[in-house]
Amino acid sequence: MFACAGCGTELTAPVSRVALPVHAYYGAWEQLHPPLMEPATYAVEPRPSGPPWRLWDEVGEELAAEQGVYLPQYCVSFGSRGAVVIAPGDSRGMALIPEKCAGHCMGIDGRDGPNLACEGCGRAVATRMDDCGLWQTVWLEPAAVRRVPSGLPAVPVPGWDELVLESYAVPPVELDGSWSRRWAAAVPVALAHLVVACEGRPVALPGPLAELVGATAGCLPAGPSVLTSGLAGPGTPVPRSGADVLLVPRHPVTGEPWRPAYGGAPSVVPLDIGVWAHLVLPGETSPLPASGTLPEGVLRDDYPLPLRPRHAFWPHHRAFGNTLACLPGIRRPELRTYYDRYART
Structure with a gap:
């Protein structure tokens, strides 16, 4: 699980690491989305993510490449590396910071940076995102949290x-x-x-x-x-x-x-x-029963197309x-x- 790096308050339920979904940043506009992560899992973004953002023209090709961007983009993230994402339902011990909850018509988009504070010490520790076009997530700030043992046995990585x-x-x-x-x-x-x-x-x-x-x-x-x-x-x-x-x-x-x-x-x-x-x-392609055959002259009309x-x-x-x-x-x-x-x- 993850805890506040400042006071040790537990901030998540026990979670196991999985791969960051490739669709993490790509949702459908003006639609509400389910959580990105499955319950009891977390993933890590190895690249810089989130604010602050800098325009490509002021960054330049060489510095952008250091941030993992190799072709011109509108802006480049200079946020922290190693952000941790969990499902909102796995968050614990955090409260919203009202003045940092800007978004569009359906929720919070994280534009103001961390908007969740540790209930133990008030430190900003994570960003809740759930606006339209975004998968529902809580992103933990890597410098504000630390991993702690949950006491549960480790989940083995399955082979192919x-x-x-x-x-x-x-x-x-x-x-x-x-x-x-x-x-x-x-x-x-x-x-x-x-x-x-x-x-x-x-x-x-x-x-x-x-x-x-x-x-x-x-x-x-x-x-x-x-x-x-x-x-x-x-x-x-x-x-x-x-x-x-x-x-x-x-x-x-x-x-x-x-x-x-x-x-x-x-x-x-x-x-x-x-x-x-x-x-x-x-895939299933046959409308015939699992055993036997349909009676002569009977047509199956309940088979889903x-x-x-x-x-x-x-x-x-x-x-x-x-x-x-x-x-x-x-x-x-x-x-x-x-x-x-x-x-x-």
Whole structure:
């Protein structure tokens, strides 16, 4: 758990570390969101995050690169590294600071910096965010908190063969027919990694993904495909067709991408495990009973039809460009040309 670094007041329930979700900063505008983190978990942002922000023109390319930003952006964060995010329901011993609770029409957006104070000593220790377009979170200030033992046994990190993939799969369409907000963020994040892995050359998406997201609004280089990509991961063999790049799941706890056991394998591109699992797991397709057959002349009318989106897939408007700008490989000349042509359209 985490406690106040000043007075020792407990600020969270017992929590276990997992990977920071790739959709952490990408939500749907004017929509309320659920918590970003699962109960009893936390994640760490290794990059600078939050205020203070400085405009690109006053920062310059060299200093921005030190902050992990390699292409021009409107502004660059000079906030603390190592911010800890938890679900709001796991927070303890904190109270809102009323004068720091600015936001828009639906909640608090964290624009004023830390807005939660330790109830023990009054020190500002965290930022609650729950406005429209934001996943509900509490971000603990790394310098204001410290980790303390909870007394509970440590949760072991599962191996790839221990993961129950069905429990991670996220369908691409919500019940109301809209595209999943997680898919809208996770797909362009993966495509940014794919562009860098392919050095800006046109690449064909694997069939299941291409059928769902199509051209993804011009994220990938235009022109006839010169490279191919495939899906691979635990329980899914590497395609025999010899894909140039593999889209593989990102481990839900460590955040590391799955890699083939043998050497000399193609490059791998990490994909949100929820998206990856949906693409590779077999779906239910038969309306027949689990055993036996329907009586002759009887038609099944209670079988749920698959959800269909109301419109073509449209990636989150910032996820692709922001991810691309934070990948060091984008500084290669051939990729800078690609970025100038595609990412700013």
